[in-house]
Amino acid sequence: MTIADTDTARTHWTGTADAAERAQWDAVAEGVADQLAVDALARDRANAQPFAEKRLLQESGLTTLLDPAELGGGGAHWESAYRAVRIIARRDASIAQLLGYHYINSANIALIAPPAERERWFRASIAERWLWGDxxxxxxxxxxxxxxxxxxxxxxxxxxxxxxxxxxxxxxxxxxxxxxxxxxxxxxxxxxxxxxxxxxxxxxxxxxxxxxxxxxxxxxxxxxxxxxxxxGTDEPLQSFVTPGIQLVFANLYLGIAEGALEQARALTVARPNAWFLSGVPTYADDPFVRRLYGELVSRVAAVEALADVVGREFDAAIGRGADVTAEDRADLAYRIAQLKVVSSDTAVDVANRVYEATGASSTASKVGLDLHWRNVRTHSLHDPVDYKKLEVGARFLTGVVQPISLYT
Structure with missing residues (x-):
């Protein structure tokens, strides 16, 4: 199939990811995340432009994951792309943001470019492994x-x-x-x-x-x-860029929360002794510590479950191409707004409260546990989550749909 064959559909994305596709791209993302984890804190402190990190994304194939297979791209689905953002965010949320924004920016080839021009753009982007900024x-x-x-x-x-x-x-x-x-x-x-x-x-x-x-x-x-x-036109498909980027945000926050929990668990298990009033041998045995992790882990698991479902819903909706309706778009935005609310609130809370279990020693600069909180606290201010709560509440109560913008 050629790009010209997809003109009536407006995009090359169809169907949803299967287990094999998800496993393939999860493994690629995990390999990149492992490399980034080695010096994530040192690179964060150096605050240099991430040229080396960009090349790592390009060489892994992640930057062309969503591009048409017949032109040399990965031919994968949005769910796989969002999972890649989430996985990398566990180790380096800055580079996860870079990748997630790239996916949305480059997707404008399919969403915005006239059909006759799309193949030219895709071929250049794939062949030269462009990373798209905005x-x-x-x-x-x-x-x-x-x-x-x-x-x-x-x-x-x-x-x-x-x-x-x-x-x-x-x-x-x-x-x-x-x-x-x-x-x-x-x-x-x-x-x-x-x-x-x-x-x-x-x-x-x-x-x-x-x-x-x-x-x-x-x-x-x-x-x-x-x-x-x-x-720009009034075509509903063109406006998918906003729910698409909001879904990047949700997976970014979820990945940060998962990374914070993973590092905090290692710190907690490694803590010697226990609080003198606890009556147990280690902090990992302390009932208050266990209760805290029980709450946080459960909340993150719930966000993950919703993110997986909504990722597939995004694929199903964008796969309708030219047949997608304004109502389809509104339904999708509503679901993503729900996810944005719980992912943002949960990640900020998790990255903050893990300190209650890891103790004062974990505030040492060399530990770097603060990186998760600094990252999610910064990016979660991109657009006020309270307005997403209002968006969800208004739709639930009265069916009101927010006007389309670059935030809704």
Whole structure:
């Protein structure tokens, strides 16, 4: 089958992942996670642009996991991609974010590009193993895109541009000002090092320090027709980018929670003796410690179960392609919002409360248990989880569907 054969379906994704596919890509992700775990804390503290980590993702095949098999991609499903993000987040949430955003950004080939142009984009991205960064922060409407001959001129800036510091392809969103396409929402793809694009190495935050989420400034940037991926429409399929990225977030938070529990368990089991009032020989025998882990492990298991189900639901919905409806999209967004609520709240709580079991010694800088909390505390502020709770509550009570945006 060729890309042209999928034109009426609008995407090449069909069906859902089977056990063999999940096992294959889980193993790949676990191998990458093991390599990242060796020096995750040291790299976090160095706060350098993650070029080496990006190459690790590319060489593993994870960056082409979702791309069409007939063009050299992995031919896998979204569930496998989300599981990969989750697995890597257990060890290095920054690089998991880099990968998850790449999946969503590169998916715009299928969601946005005209059918006749998709194969060109896929072939370039697969052959050159592009990692896709983005410069689309909707709370920074500070870009000016004006018609200029056959192309455009781009000026302004965007903060929080994940992957921009290391990605071969930079996805940019801007509204056209003037000309025949005045007011249209444009999707642009600029190569790394494009003239006039200034990458500002200013990402120095509490967590997610290696996500390359810099500020990008655009100085009279020439945008040729070949750089235009497409333009926004009212087609429901195009808007899957928002529930898609929110599902990345949920799996990112879940992976962080799982990583925090795993490290905390090792620290707890290794603690000598026990609290003098406990009457038991070790901290692992302490009933209060066991109760704490019983609660946290159970909550994380529940989030994992929901994440697995919703990941398959995403595949089923996006697999409908051009036949997907606005109601399908609303139902999916509602389910993902539920997952976003429980994954965010659970991960922040887990990364905080594991200290109650690991004790004061685990706050030593060399231990690095704080990395999980710093990462989830930073990224969970991406968009307020309270508004996701309102979204779920409104839909449950009155059937209200939130207007489509880059956050809903």
């Amino acid at each position: 410069s689309v922060n909707p709370v920074d409407p500070n870009l000016t895109l004006t018609e200029d001959g056959e192309g455009f001129r781009l000026d302004g800036f965007k903060r929080f541009s994940t992957g921009s510091g290391v990605g071969e392809a930079l996805l940019v969103n801007a509204v056209v000002k003037g000309g025949d396409r005045d007011g249209e929402f444009a999707y642009l793809v600029l190569p790394f090092g494009h003239p006039g694009v200034e990458l500002v190495d200013d990402w120095d935050h509490l967590g997610q320090r290696l996500s390359a989420s810099n500020t990008v400034r655009y100085h009279d940037v020439r945008v040729k027709p070949a750089h235009v991926l497409g333009f």
